[in-house]
Amino acid sequence: MSNIDELLVELAAKVESEQSNQMSLTVVTGGTVITGRLAPEAVWKQRVSEVLEDSARLGSFSSVFTDRAGGGNDRGRQPTHLHFHVARILQGSIGIPETGGMYRVAIKDVSGWTVGDFSYSDR
Numbered sequence: 001m002s003n004i005d006e007l008l009v010e011l012a013a014k015v016e017s018e019q020s021n022q023m024s025l026t027v028v029t030g031g032t033v034i035t036g037r038l039a040p041e042a043v044w045k046q047r048v049s050e051v052l053e054d055s056a057r058l059g060s061f062s063s064v065f066t067d068r069a070g071g072g073n074d075r076g077r078q079p080t081h082l083h084f085h086v087a088r089i090l091q092g093s094i095g096i097p098e099t100g101g102m103y104r105v106a107i108k109d110v111s112g113w114t115v116g117d118f119s120y121s122d123r
Contacts, residue, residue: 004108012079012107016040021085028112029105035117036087036100044083048102081106090118 015023015038026035039047049065052058084103088095 005110005113008082008107008110008113009078012038012082016079019043024115024117025082025084026114026116026118027082027105027110029109033090033118034084034087034103034105035090035095036084036103037117039083039085041079041081041083044085044102044104047085051102079107082110 011023011025014020019040021037021039021043023038024036025038026033045065049062052065053062082105084101084105086100087103088097088100089103090096
């Protein structure tokens, strides 16, 4: 999106300021539909770090998400990314992954969005 949607930035900032992970959102980015709940950046990074840490092969990458100076979204700085958890990429009538994933999407790349998440079926 050439012009960043200020309403979407405001929504992401509200998630950050309230430290809420209950905001459901569906976005279109690069022709892909992603649906799930937004999480504050620091919470998202911590969860990704924990998942990596539990992996025998990927554990060393865990520190990338926890060792950054300032950690999380600095107060006063407008969010540049959306941080999804329990999110799915919608493809046809199914959501991938089935259990939900962790996605980071640049707000500038969002071409459309709606509040709420889309249902899908396994049929």
